[in-house]
Amino acid sequence: MLLPSPSGRGTEGEGIIIMKKNWPLWEIFVRSKNGLEHRHFGSLHAADADMAMENARDVYTRRNEGVSIWVVESSNITASNPEHNGELFEPAQDKIYRHPTFYDLPDEVKHM
Amino acid sequence: MNSTKNDNNSLPMGEMSGGQRGNLYNYILGIADNSLILAQRLGELCGHGPNLETDIALTNISLDLLGQTRSYYQYAAKVEGAGKSEDDIAFLRLEREYKNILLVEQPNTHFGYVMARQFLFDIYHLMMMKELQKSKDETLRAVANKGIKEVSYHKRFSSDWIKRLGDGTEESHGKMQEAIDDLWRYTNEMFQMTAADTEMAEAGIGVDVSKFKEAYYKEVSEVLKEATLTVPESKYFAKGGKEGIHTEHMGYILADLQYMQKTFPNMTW
Numbered sequence: 261m262l263l264p265s266p267s268g269r270g271t272e273g274e275g276i277i278i279m280k281k282n283w284p285l286w287e288i289f290v291r292s293k294n295g296l297e298h299r300h301f302g303s304l305h306a307a308d309a310d311m312a313m314e315n316a317r318d319v320y321t322r323r324n325e326g327v328s329i330w331v332v333e334s335s336n337i338t339a340s341n342p343e344h345n346g347e348l349f350e351p352a353q354d355k356i357y358r359h360p361t362f363y364d365l366p367d368e369v370k371h372m
Numbered sequence: 373m374n375s376t377k378n379d380n381n382s383l384p385m386g387e388m389s390g391g392q393r394g395n396l397y398n399y400i401l402g403i404a405d406n407s408l409i410l411a412q413r414l415g416e417l418c419g420h421g422p423n424l425e426t427d428i429a430l431t432n433i434s435l436d437l438l439g440q441t442r443s444y445y446q447y448a449a450k451v452e453g454a455g456k457s458e459d460d461i462a463f464l465r466l467e468r469e470y471k472n473i474l475l476v477e478q479p480n481t482h483f484g485y486v487m488a489r490q491f492l493f494d495i496y497h498l499m500m501m502k503e504l505q506k507s508k509d510e511t512l513r514a515v516a517n518k519g520i521k522e523v524s525y526h527k528r529f530s531s532d533w534i535k536r537l538g539d540g541t542e543e544s545h546g547k548m549q550e551a552i553d554d555l556w557r558y559t560n561e562m563f564q565m566t567a568a569d570t571e572m573a574e575a576g577i578g579v580d581v582s583k584f585k586e587a588y589y590k591e592v593s594e595v596l597k598e599a600t601l602t603v604p605e606s607k608y609f610a611k612g613g614k615e616g617i618h619t620e621h622m623g624y625i626l627a628d629l630q631y632m633q634k635t636f637p638n639m640t641w
Contacts, residue, residue, distance in 0.1 A: 283423075304425050307536070314529060315425035318432050 284333055286312040288320055291328035298330050309333075392575075397451045398471065398568035399578050400512070401461070402614060403500070404444030405472035408462060409622075410493060411437035412629050413480060422483055429529060430486070436522040443515045463633040467626055468616040471566075475558035477613070477622045481551070484537060484544070488551035491530035495591050496562045496581075498523045503579040512577065531595050538599025545600065552596065553604050560609035563588070569614075 283305040289298035301320045306312035312331040321329065340348060352358070388396065414434035421427025445458035475493055480486050501523050504516035537548040563585040565573070572578025593603045612618065632639060 305423060306425065310532065311536075314532065315429065317525075318429040319425055322428070322432055 283307050284335065286316070287332045287334050287337060288312075288316040289330040289332070290316075290320055290326040292326055294327055298328065301325075303334060306331075392571070393451055393453075395568040395571045396509075396577065397448055398566070399572040400444050400448040400451065402471045402566065402568065403504075404441050404448065404461075405470050406476050406493070406497075407437040407441040407444070409470070409472040409625060410476040410489075411435070411441060412625055413476065413478075413489075414486075416628075417480055417486065433490070433526050433529070436519070436526065440515060440519045440522070443511075443518075447511045447515075459633070463630050467618060467622055470618065470622065470626070471614055471616060472618075473558065473561045474610055474613040474619050475555060475561070477619060477625055478555060478558065479621055481554075482547060484547040484551040485555065487530055487533040487537065488548065488555050490526065491534050491595070492552075492555055492559055492592065494523065494527040494530050495595075496559075496588055498527050499584045499588060500579050500581060503581075503584075507578070508576040534595055534601070535599040538596070538601040548599070549601050552601055553606075556604040556606055557608060557610045559588075559592075561611045561613060564611060564614060566614050 284307075285303050286306050286309075287303050288301045290301045291298045301316075304312065304315050304319055306315050309331055312333075313329060316329050316331055320326065411434045414430050414437070417427065418431045418434070419427065421430055441462070442458055445461045448461055449456045449458055475489060478485065478489055498520070501516045501520045504512055505520065507513045507516070534548065537544040539545070540548075563582045565580070565582050569578055569581065573580040596603050610619075
């Protein structure tokens with residue numbers, strides 16, 4: 261990590277211009293109201309979790325969008341491989357009976 | 373600047389004499405001009421921050437300060453009672469009539485200076501705001517109550533950067549130390565009381581800033597030490613801003629700030 265951090269893990273002699281591309285990427289999740297879930301808002305660069313939190317506050321909540329923020333370093337996220345989309349997702353396409361649309365719902369049951 | 377003919381009884385200061393109103397007016401400007409000029413300095417960095425995230429953070433701080441300034445100027449205009457607007461007060465004064473401290477007009481030499489200036493001001497600003505919350509003046513109290521959360525965040529942001537850069541690489545440490553050493557001479561002015569400051573503090577309206585000088589240097593020193601920076605020992609301090617005697621940078625700031633109003637008088641958005 262290139263940026264001068266409190267832990268002193270910076271690399272000497274490299275300037276601020278190339279510093280930016282060495283800051284890791286963080287994924288930002290914001291809860292917009294109490295009771296709602298955190299939703300993915302976007303990503304940003306920061307040297308560590310503390311800075312990611314401050315940056316997220318400034319970049320994503322300055323228009324009153326949130327009441328809670330999660331930050332996760334992007335490298336900690338395991339993503340599905342688009343090449344595997346066939347085996348992962350296509351088998352579900354012709355199994356419409358897995359949607360609960362074939363049941364007669366009593367009128368008393370709402371919001372289904 | 374004093375208005376003796378104004379009898380606006382809706383003001384809590386309605387029973388004040390012309391001289392007292394003048395002092396209140398000057399006192400408000402003393403606080404407001406610090407925020408205006410620092411906001412302008414930070415605004416210069418819009419689109420020029422070291423990266424997108426920091427750029428937005430600095431602009432946010434600038435806008436916080438500008439918001440506070442507007443409230444102060446609106447109130448100052450009312451106190452003066454000469455029918456001026458907040459814009460008149462912000463844009464149409466001469467350099468000698470601006471009462472901001474010298475620290476806030478210092479240039480954005482490099483990011484270390486931007487953060488050092490911010491940090492040295494934020495510690496003071498938060499202490500001042502906390503005291504202003506106890507003011508007998510309802511309007512000033514309200515501005516302080518609203519602004520204190522903003523200023524708390526400014527302090528958190530700038531203190532973090534002081535520690536990061538101070539306790540970072542050899543290069544960042546050196547630049548941070550250079551900025552602190554250079555700006556140190558402008559810190560003492562914060563605690564000097566003008567005539568308006570003294571009268572307003574005695575009236576329970578203003579803040580006696582001289583009282584928290586010791587606490588200020590203690591808090592600043594603690595952060596600097598944590599950042600592995602050396603606390604400057606220089607005893608030579610600059611002053612004059614509060615009396616309208618500014619450094620050579622001020623004229624350039626005002627040239628920018630006042631350009632539109634001087635080119636297109638009375639223009640509005």
